[in-house]
Amino acid sequence: MRFISDISHKRVPCYRVLDDDGELMTHTNHVQVSKEMAVRMYSEMVTLQTMDNIFYEVQRQGRISFYLTSMGEEAINIASAAALSSDDIILPQYREPGVLLWRGFTLQQFAHQCFGNTNDFGKGRQMPIHYGSNKHNYFTVSSPIATQLPQAVGAAYSLKMDGKSACAVTFCGDGATSEGDFHAGMNFAAVMEAPVIFIIRNNGWAISTPVEDQFRSDGIVVKGQAYGIWSIRVDGNDALAVYSAVHTAREIAIKEQRPVLIEALSYRVGHHSTSDDSTKYRPIDEIEYWKMERSPVNRFKRWVERNGWWSEKDELELRSSVRKQLMHAIQVAEKAQKPPLEDLFTDVYDQLSSNLEEQERLLRKDIEKHPKDYPSDVPL
Amino acid sequence: MSTCVKRLGKWVSLVSKRGLSTSSVQKDASENGVKSLNLYSAINQALHIALDTDPRAYVFGEDVGFGGVFRCTTGLADRFGKNRVFNTPLCEQIVNEAAKFRYRSGNQFNCGGLTIRTPYGAVGHGGHYHSQSPEAFFCHVPGIKVVIPRSPKEAKGLLLSCIRDPNPIVFFEPKWLYRLAVEEVPEDDYMTPLSEAEVIRQGCDITLVGWGAQLSIMEQACLDAEKEGISCELIDLKTLIPWDKETVEASVKKTGRLLISHEAPVTGGFGAEISASILERCFSRLEAPVARVCGLDTPFPLVFEPFYMPTKNKSKIMVGKWICSVHVEFYNVIDDDDDDDDDND
Structure with a gap:
């Protein structure tokens, strides 16, 4: 009689391509990245970082109601997006706006959503950062955690049945793996042989819960095998490693019609959101260390620079241009009209139902009678 | 158990007057593509049609592969393959x-075409989990529709409408009627419109509103009341949300009285919503308070099921009371209140 012990004595290794200094590690195979691709990846990482910094400040000034940054996880965002095709369907959690940025969602569109104005695709109904774009194959973000995982399996199964050469890709954090939906999604994906990639951002913190309190296993990567899923652990702050892992996972998912799990190790440098102050539960030194020494953006920059593909001049131009674009986008979004009142009632169903018609009529009557009870900036 | 069967026998014989029969066996009845079917077979036929007419239609859930616990998905996997x-x-x-998918994405994405089929309601021996009627929960969630059929023919037509509707729908199937209710069901592909109630019995003294299996009980109450000279109008709501207020309103304006009956607990049940809406619309035309004959506010109790249920006689008593203002011992709490008022006068 022999029980399997709770943990293996050997931890699953972490796939890395660049060392902490941005040098290519020896004896590591990886998917080649061209100069053009590398420069674009770096530029988008900087754009994401700048967008986070500025929108965060805009929220602090009270101009938008909420914000949530992806700081520290720029490589997971951008490198995974770069390794995918635009036909692949993304089911995000909420810390992956970089994927949408990569796909062509403009800074202006991000700003419109955060200000909830009439140009927001979501018609001002959801909190800031709940982006979504059908055109970009990017499902609209919803606040509940992990619901996107079984949904991604369904989307992947649909791609499989339609004979498409594409996969579904879903993201979540370490905290989401403790939800029941994680189990449902993983198990369903394996049994149905669905072409789906699960990218789990293990960033150390689920709001205030550290991974030590989250699970007793060797992280998340070991869970894949239990479900019958190919899995890899990757350094999420190494853009080349993320790119290679996702690129290869995509090939496996589509050619072999099976799911793949990627555990990307990283660190949530920002607070969970603007509703959180993480210095209450973690040391500032730890945050600073990951922000400066372990920055995925800086590491990738060193590699790009070393190749002679990027100069300090490029850097200054990029940062100043992105900043200008963002300031302009924010001004435009702030001045844009709010969504019209009718948007309160539409889209509950495909057509306005009779109860909603009745409620809209009554509300309009009341607005006529008591206009001061209602905001004046919503077009009637 | 035997009590239940006996009771069933009674209301099934009543049902047969509406064109249903007691037999649970499929009969090759007639010409013109109409077959005598029970409710689960009608649902099975609708699912066959749905899969046949839309190559991107799928059926999945617990045990649907082998035909389902209630046999509603029989033969589907063999015919359409285990991939679908x-x-x-x-x-x-x-x-x-x-x-919320349509609303929160600004209509960029939606969950249209998703129909969640679920059995509901009493079956004589189900206890807490297998007999409850949670329809009101779902009526309180904007974005989904709630549909409940009363018979095999209705089940097939409504289910096909739900599957083809561009909105997600929870479709409650009256468990008690799966085998029991038998009706002539057209074999072709037909759809019964959603959000349209049906007056299934005309009357002028009081309006009764219900849905699903409860309609059989209410019809018995109507027949009994008729013997006492009370003319009842009976409405099948069919779609609970968004519901057909106009049909109920028109009927109540005619009769001046309304009784709602459902198996679900009375407090916060959908009957409360109907009552409030009709009071708003018909207050000056009402000749009596709106009555509710519903389940009790307890978890569905196994041994006490006959006490819990909104029975025919509970309905009949309310009908009689509201029409004739007769003192009824069962409802003496209400009458006591009335007495107090009298004293104050």
């Missing part, structure tokens, strides 16, 4: 995901 008809566990995403 397969077993899955349940993972609840109705309230936060399916219902």
Whole structure:
């Protein structure tokens, strides 16, 4: 009689391509990245970082109601997006706006959503950062955690049945793996042989819960095998490693019609959101260390620079241009009209139902009678 | 158990007057593509049609592969393959995901075409989990529709409408009627419109509103009341949300009285919503308070099921009371209140 012990004595290794200094590690195979691709990846990482910094400040000034940054996880965002095709369907959690940025969602569109104005695709109904774009194959973000995982399996199964050469890709954090939906999604994906990639951002913190309190296993990567899923652990702050892992996972998912799990190790440098102050539960030194020494953006920059593909001049131009674009986008979004009142009632169903018609009529009557009870900036 | 069967026998014989029969066996009845079917077979026929007419239609859920616990999915996997008809566990995403997908994405995405079939209601021996009627929960979630059929023919036509509707729908199937209710069902592909109630019995003294299996009980109450000279109008709501207020309103304006009956607990049940809406619209035309004959506010009790249920006689008593203002011992709490008022006068 022999029980399997709770943990293996050997931890699953972490796939890395660049060392902490941005040098290519020896004896590591990886998917080649061209100069053009590398420069674009770096530029988008900087754009994401700048967008986070500025929108965060805009929220602090009270101009938008909420914000949530992806700081520290720029490589997971951008490198995974770069390794995918635009036909692949993304089911995000909420810390992956970089994927949408990569796909062509403009800074202006991000700003419109955060200000909830009439140009927001979501018609001002959801909190800031709940982006979504059908055109970009990017499902609209919803606040509940992990619901996107079984949904991604369904989307992947649909791609499989339609004979498409594409996969579904879903993201979540370490905290989401403790939800029941994680189990449902993983198990369903394996049994149905669905072409789906699960990218789990293990960033150390689920709001205030550290991974030590989250699970007793060797992280998340070991869970894949239990479900019958190919899995890899990757350094999420190494853009080349993320790119290679996702690129290869995509090939496996589509050619072999099976799911793949990627555990990307990283660190949530920002607070969970603007509703959180993480210095209450973690040391500032730890945050600073990951922000400066372990920055995925800086590491990738060193590699790009070393190749002679990027100069300090490029850097200054990029940062100043992105900043200008963002300031302009924010001004435009702030001045844009709010969504019209009718948007309160539409889209509950495909057509306005009779109860909603009745409620809209009554509300309009009341607005006529008591206009001061209602905001004046919503077009009637 | 035997009590239940006896009771069933009674209301099934009543049902047969409406064109249903007691037999649970499929009969090759007639010409013109109409067959005598029970409710589960009618649902099975609708699912065949849905899969046949839409190559991107799928059926999945617990045990659907082998035909389902209630046999509603019999033969589907053999006919359409296990890639389109397969077993899955349940993972609840109705309230936060399916219902809000269209609204929160600004109509960029939606969950149209998702129909969640679920049995509901008493069956004589189900206890807490297998007999409850949670329809009111779902009526309180904007973005989903709630539909409940009363008979095999209705089940087939409504289910096909739900499957083809561009909105997510929870379709409650009256468990008690799966085998019991038998009706002539057209074999062709037909759809019964959603959000349209049906007056299934005309009357002028009081309006009765219900849905699903409860309609059989209410029809018996109507027949009994008729013997006492009371003319009841009976309405099948069919779609609970968004519901057909106009049909109920028109009827109540005619009769001046309304009784709603459902198996679900009375407090916060959908009857309360109907009552409030009709009071708003018909207050000056009402000649009596709106009556509710519903389940009790307890979990569905196994041994006490006959006490819990909104029975025919509970309905009949209310009908009689509201028409004739007769003192009824069962409802003496209400009468005591009336007496107090009298004293004050």
